[in-house]
Amino acid sequence: MRAAMQNPATISRPRASVWTDPQVRGWLFQIIAVIAVVAIGWYLFHNTQHNLAQRGIISGFGFLDQSAGFGISQHLIDYTESDSYGRVFVIGLLNTLLVSAIGIVLATILGFILGVARLSPNWLISKLATVYIETFRNIPPLLQIFFWYFAVFLPLPGPRQSLNLGDTFFLSNRGLNMPSPNMAEGFWPFLIAVVVALVAVWVLARWALRRFEATGRSFPTLITSLVLIVALPGLAMLVFGDPFHWTVPELKGFNYRGGWVLIPELMALTLALTVYTAAFIAENVRSGIQAVSHGQTEAARSLGLPAGKTLRLVIIPQALRVIIPPLTSQYLNLAKNSSLAAGIGYPDMVSLFAGTTLNQTGQAIEAIAITMSVYLAISISISILMNWYNKRIALIER
Amino acid sequence: MEVHQFRPSLPPPRMSVGVVGWLRSNLFSNWFNTLLTLLAIYLVWLIVPPLLKWAVFEADWVGTTRADCTGEGACWVFIKERFSQFMYGFYPAELRWRVDLTVWLAVIGAAPLFVSAMPRKALYGAAFLVIYPLLAFWLLHGGFLGLTEVETSQWGGLMLTLVIAAVGIAGALPLGIVLALGRRSKMPAIRVICVTFIEFWRGVPLITVLFMSSVMLPLFLPEGLSFDKLLRALIGVILFQSAYIAEVVRGGLQAIPKGQYEAAAAMGLGYWRMMGLVILPQALKLVIPGIVNTFIALFKDTSLVIIIGLFDLLNSIKQATTDPAWLGMATEGYVFAALVFWIFCFGMSRYSMRLERKLDTGHKR
Numbered sequence: 001m002r003a004a005m006q007n008p009a010t011i012s013r014p015r016a017s018v019w020t021d022p023q024v025r026g027w028l029f030q031i032i033a034v035i036a037v038v039a040i041g042w043y044l045f046h047n048t049q050h051n052l053a054q055r056g057i058i059s060g061f062g063f064l065d066q067s068a069g070f071g072i073s074q075h076l077i078d079y080t081e082s083d084s085y086g087r088v089f090v091i092g093l094l095n096t097l098l099v100s101a102i103g104i105v106l107a108t109i110l111g112f113i114l115g116v117a118r119l120s121p122n123w124l125i126s127k128l129a130t131v132y133i134e135t136f137r138n139i140p141p142l143l144q145i146f147f148w149y150f151a152v153f154l155p156l157p158g159p160r161q162s163l164n165l166g167d168t169f170f171l172s173n174r175g176l177n178m179p180s181p182n183m184a185e186g187f188w189p190f191l192i193a194v195v196v197a198l199v200a201v202w203v204l205a206r207w208a209l210r211r212f213e214a215t216g217r218s219f220p221t222l223i224t225s226l227v228l229i230v231a232l233p234g235l236a237m238l239v240f241g242d243p244f245h246w247t248v249p250e251l252k253g254f255n256y257r258g259g260w261v262l263i264p265e266l267m268a269l270t271l272a273l274t275v276y277t278a279a280f281i282a283e284n285v286r287s288g289i290q291a292v293s294h295g296q297t298e299a300a301r302s303l304g305l306p307a308g309k310t311l312r313l314v315i316i317p318q319a320l321r322v323i324i325p326p327l328t329s330q331y332l333n334l335a336k337n338s339s340l341a342a343g344i345g346y347p348d349m350v351s352l353f354a355g356t357t358l359n360q361t362g363q364a365i366e367a368i369a370i371t372m373s374v375y376l377a378i379s380i381s382i383s384i385l386m387n388w389y390n391k392r393i394a395l396i397e398r
Numbered sequence: 399m400e401v402h403q404f405r406p407s408l409p410p411p412r413m414s415v416g417v418v419g420w421l422r423s424n425l426f427s428n429w430f431n432t433l434l435t436l437l438a439i440y441l442v443w444l445i446v447p448p449l450l451k452w453a454v455f456e457a458d459w460v461g462t463t464r465a466d467c468t469g470e471g472a473c474w475v476f477i478k479e480r481f482s483q484f485m486y487g488f489y490p491a492e493l494r495w496r497v498d499l500t501v502w503l504a505v506i507g508a509a510p511l512f513v514s515a516m517p518r519k520a521l522y523g524a525a526f527l528v529i530y531p532l533l534a535f536w537l538l539h540g541g542f543l544g545l546t547e548v549e550t551s552q553w554g555g556l557m558l559t560l561v562i563a564a565v566g567i568a569g570a571l572p573l574g575i576v577l578a579l580g581r582r583s584k585m586p587a588i589r590v591i592c593v594t595f596i597e598f599w600r601g602v603p604l605i606t607v608l609f610m611s612s613v614m615l616p617l618f619l620p621e622g623l624s625f626d627k628l629l630r631a632l633i634g635v636i637l638f639q640s641a642y643i644a645e646v647v648r649g650g651l652q653a654i655p656k657g658q659y660e661a662a663a664a665m666g667l668g669y670w671r672m673m674g675l676v677i678l679p680q681a682l683k684l685v686i687p688g689i690v691n692t693f694i695a696l697f698k699d700t701s702l703v704i705i706i707g708l709f710d711l712l713n714s715i716k717q718a719t720t721d722p723a724w725l726g727m728a729t730e731g732y733v734f735a736a737l738v739f740w741i742f743c744f745g746m747s748r749y750s751m752r753l754e755r756k757l758d759t760g761h762k763r
Contacts, residue, residue, distance in 0.1 A: 128441070138739065143732060350603070375606060
């Protein structure tokens, strides 16, 4: 009896060799692993130093201040050939972010439509969605980019014979030319009206929700908001005049002047990435909606909720929890796939920096390291953002 | 006494059964559905007839030169003329039987693995996995045992695509399993090393990895040691893919109930025997569909080697479309490439779905 009450720590363990002690072994394994990693790292570093010295390459980031000396077909900030490689980096980064952002928005919209369509009770619609999904997710994205670029956009007629869409949009092998807005006298009143309308809608929505929760009386928030958003800026336009002058592109010589232009590389890349990623997002949306058990729909309907509210208040919030994590990885894939731009010469991060800059300066390690860290940073930020959102909507259990 | 006679049951309403009923309930159940159906029919009518006209009815099938393409539709003569280049690249024409033989050996050798009644399947599979790669290397590359050498720079077309995909998965699988075990390890240093490795490769696009392996790898290696372009690309692909495999395998490891680990430990099995005999056989079986999906992604990603100048299927086609004798064939070329990739990927995804149903034996309570 007394022996059983003894403190377990004082019970002596059977003596065994130090080598069979799991803890000792654990430490040993870890020390060996760390030494191996450090040794491999040092070996590669040593070789690199030697090779760089052999080829007379001076490592470091000094090259970022040198003048680049090459033209770039699309830059969101001012750029001339005499600008530095540092500026080239910023332009490449902005172009990558631009194509990723457009792609994510469009692919999400298209993907949600397709995902819902695949579950549609309408046989034809659901079959069409299935055919779309199975076709486009089984063709490599680079091939799709090539198709749109080399087989669709480049064979378009030149600017002189361009496809004229209502004298405002012109589609040619140089891209899509469209009118650009310029500030006019009515711009500031218009902007103020928009802001006021948005604030009013926000206040109204909060008030309506509070009143609904307190008294159960509902208020037609959606219609009132729409009226507010259309009416206030419209009134401002009537009183103070047009907010914008539109500069319509004009054919001068061999190309268009004025207005904005979407270069064919950007269009091909965005189109291909959207079409490809939407097929995957559609599958995520479908499985998310299917994951909500049918009892939820039935319960909501038996509580008297109409079909629209069932979908909006019961099904979608639950489906989103399932959809968000795979959606995050689709966004990450899209951002990473935007690097396929290098295949058609869209001036993104990879083609400008790991391509042209690397070839001109020979700073292979620096250029690749910078490019890779940018993508790592983008990946990590997207996952942090989506994790935060996921946590916000996650089911809080006891 | 009068016996009550039941009247014969009425037939179901004509409007709710058969073709009409199906149409009514599936396509025209209400005004919105009808609208959608009409819209979809219009869409199909807009796309399908012109596509068929282009690809089949008005296409040119016979001939040898561009001048033979007189119709309005596709010029499949181009594909026919360049077909062997798309399949073999610049592999010497008189040695192409070696490529064919390699493919046939793979088909014949792997066929017994798909027969469920085959005895000693695991042993046979292991032997196949060891012997076949050596045989394939000997046949494709040659240079010893009586076969003339064919440099990897002459490899190309679909054959190169398949080589990259197959070597990529075969190399990534063992590395990925080790990484997954490391990530689940209780030793902090091992775990940190594995997590860093996995997250690094998963965070960067394959293109930058290929750039890295083509321009940085030569700098990393000691002087005098140099790899050919294909091998460098393969190293990049294997490292990249192993991170994805590791995550798939980790999913399988996490799905094994804790009782299995505890039972194995209670039987007195050490770590490696516990993993090798109890956990991994179950976990790997669970993740076979996931591995097939990763393989599909890898197969599609092989097209990226175009960036570092290897002549895989896509690059062969791209080069052929820039041939002055066949200008303006981009659409035909890329549609053909898309078809080849689609057949492979779609076939594998169907196979993976079938496997998933077949292997779904336990762990669901």
